[in-house]
Amino acid sequence: MAVLYVIACGGRPAAQLPDFVQHAQAEGWTVCVITTPSGAKFTDSxxxxxxxxxxIRSxxxxxxxxxxxxxxxxxAVAPATFNTINKWAQGxxxxxxxxxxxxxxxxxxxxxxxxxxNVALARHPAFANSVAMLREWGVKVILDMESLPAPDSGEPGAATFPWEELRKEVGMLRPAHSE
Structure with missing residues (x-):
């Protein structure tokens, strides 16, 4: 049994987790969901x-x-907030x-x-440094600056959140059918 933890932070894409969970389960994963305290506000526990x-633990x-x-x-951390990325990089x-x-x-x-x-937070120098540190430590970071929502846009970003790329990366991680 290969176990995938999905950690959801406070962002609108967290509301779409059921589809991702079902996809991961279809690929053979046993899935457990953990939310940050803010992430709990966006998920249907x-x-x-x-x-x-x-x-669902928080x-x-x-x-x-x-x-x-x-x-x-x-x-997999999806979505990962500015706060979580920066704190994680600092331990x-x-x-x-x-x-x-x-x-x-x-x-x-x-x-x-x-x-x-949002785009403004992603341009903060601490964020770029944190992403670089996590990548250096072997974390696969999926980040397309062109797809991030604008500040105060009210847009959930559902159309641009990279679920498909995340599915592909998770598929590559899974141990060979947990045999």
């Missing part, structure tokens, strides 16, 4: 829990509670999602990030 068979469990999710074999673990991402780097797990800030 009930629907995602029904699809995955696992609760906070650390209590130390005496068992872990309800199997260990990840790979992680900050102030959310469950960031804690898992930082541990996954240390474990050498395959990682894919799809940053989705």
């Amino acid at each position: 009930t629907r995602l829990a029904e699809l995955t068979g696992f609760p 906070d650390y469990k209590r130390p005496d509670e068992p872990d309800v999710l199997p260990p990840a074999d790979a992680i 900050i673990s102030d959310t469950l999602g960031l804690g898992l991402l930082n541990e996954a780097l240390g474990l050498g797990l395959p990682l894919i990030a799809v940053p989705w800030p």
